[in-house]
Amino acid sequence: MRFNFFSRTTATLTTNYEGAPAFALTPQLELYAAVATAALSDQFYETAGTRLQRFRALVAKNEPRFVAQLAVYAREQLHLRSVPLVLAVELARVHNGDDTVARLVARVVARADEITELLAYYAAANARTGRKTLGRLSKQMQRGLAEAFNRFDAYQLAKYDRAGAVRLRDALFLVHPSAKDAAQQAVFDQLVRGELPTPYTWETELSAVGQQAFATAADRQTAVRTAWETLVASGKLGYMALLRNLRNLLEANVSAETMAQVCAILANRAAVARSKQLPFRFLAAYREVKALPSGHVAAVLTALENAMAHSAENLRGFGPATRVVVACDVSGSMRQPISARSKVLLYDVGLVLGMLLQSRCQNVVAGMFGNTWKRVVLPRGPVLRNVDEFYSREGEVGYSTNGHLVIQELYLRREVVDKVMIFTDCQLWNSRGDGGTLARQWADYRRHVAPEARLYLFDLAGLGTAPLEVRPELGVALIAGWSDKVFDVLGALENGGSALTEIQKIDL
Incomplete structure (x- = not known):
């Protein structure tokens, strides 16, 4: 029966980067996943140059209109x-x-x-x-x-x-x-x-201070502090610039009034909406200031949690009648930075998106998998704090990618759920050598336990394969990207569409 499962597939069987059985994505899905997860820098399995070559080949394989729609979707929806x-x-x-x-x-x-x-x-x-x-x-x-x-x-x-x-x-x-x-x-x-007026930006203002001569280091520090206070008061320090300079503001020892203004801006609902920040940027800021000795750190962390909550306000979750499992891949390949200049790992992106989803669901089990699968009970609400809690515990499950254990546990418990959300780079393999795969476990689980269950693969790496066949009739969908906008696709999926349906709505 297990061999028959593979013989009935309509997808192209292949292997992933770990040498494990996998399914090739269609050209449209592959280009979408590669684009939505592109930082154009070296990744664990693929160099930036390799991905650019793959883009070139995939653009040639896809219809020009779809390529154009995808580019607009990436710019305007995924930012x-x-x-x-x-x-x-x-x-x-x-x-x-x-x-x-x-x-x-x-x-x-x-x-x-x-x-x-x-x-x-x-x-x-x-x-x-x-x-x-x-x-x-x-x-x-x-x-x-x-x-x-x-x-x-x-x-x-x-x-x-x-x-x-x-x-x-x-x-x-x-x-x-x-x-x-x-x-x-x-x-x-x-x-x-070359005569355009010098623009008023935080870079030009701080650069001007840096070019001045000061009698003492204390005088320089005072000038830097004054410059930051003036920038914040001017209202011309953009939201992203504010996020990226929280450490500088705290280390400059700006006034309590200035920090109160900073926190108010960070937590302002309208400012968060206008900023269009990717969720992991709030985590990067949270970690950057968490260990600083300033007495303002607690207020800043609270402001960042509030900002994250505002960013998720329009996120469609599920009510108490919908049973959801959120599983985060914490394997070794997920511990790679999303770009050469970033401290944020794919692992972090998966945890942030997973905890965002948990914060909007009322009947949810969350956990992480590596060598083993472990459920982790955390309160709904504090997304960034929950991410750090996961981060401190990831060694408890090891660093392999036994994603099939998430479904195996549901199968053995005969536990019926409606949605299983897996945040992963899709390079799953079985380190136990017992032949278990996500594809087989999912087929058995739907056949014997929960025929109406749906599995959503959140692809965070876009490497071109999936651990099981992506087909609606099998209850499997693929969503790619690092933005909270990935959750908008859930609405389309509930109505019989897909991620591609959302892209094809783009009006050129």
Whole structure:
């Protein structure tokens, strides 16, 4: 019977990076998962260059409209910046004949520095370096970038006119945008001459302080403290900048009034909504300040918990009638940073999303798996504190990826649940050598215990395979990404759709 289970499959059987049996994803699902989890830096199983090559191959395999919709979805729903630009360039390489690329480029370039980032990738993708060797842009690429240029004012251009392979001045010469009016033409002329007014940002203000000469170290410290206090009071310190500079604010020993204002901004419901922060950024800030000796730390941690709660307000959970299992993969491959410059691990992302979901469900069992599967009872509500509790206990289950044990326990207990949510890199394998797999356990569990149960794989790595076949009739769905937006897909799944259904709703 177990061999017959595999013979009936319609998916392509393969092996994952651990050499364990796995199922290949369709080109659409594979591209979606790779995009939603892309930091474009080296990962445990795959280098940044390998993933870029896989993007290129997958773009060629998919319909141009889907690629464009996915790029917009990644930029506007998942709040990713670099990978939509990569998709736009790769689509331009293989598609022409209509204005899809122009409309896509104009849509995904939301900040002035994304013009130069897109052109830098364009140069790399076409084995060119520097403005003079970029050559002519395609007409559609040029049209899209020209429309983007027309949206930015002097402040935005000055703020993001940074040193790099391609400067904004270079981009202006390449794109030749027509100014929408005389005022904008004057701004373009200033950009060409290098005369844009210096923007008021926290970087420029702190840089100005750093360039001054001070009689004593105490005088310098006072100037730095005053600069931070002025920045916070001005209201011009963005939400992300505030998150990233909490340590600097505390170490500068800013006033109690300033820290009260900082906490108020962090915990402001409207500010959280506008910031569009990925959930793990709150965890990174939480950990950054937790061990500092300042007396303001407790207030900051409370503000961050409140911010996380606000970010989850619109998250669709499940009521008391829906029995949910949340299982977090804490194996060795999940202990990799999401990017070269980040301290956040895939493991952290899984725990944050898992605890976010737990906070919105009323009948939920949560736990973690490695060598073994262990249920962990924690109070609903304090998401960041719960993540740290999990983090302190992960060694209790070891570092293998025996995800099948989550379902095996349900099967042996004859415990009926409605939803099983597994947060993982999908590289599951059985370290016990007894032949058990998630695919077999799930088939047995649905056949003998809970025929209506649904399994949701939250793919946090996008490596192109799944440990079981992703098909609605088997009760299996795949959702990818690090954003709380992944939970929006649950609504589509409940109504017979999928993650791809949500992407295909994007209007170009």
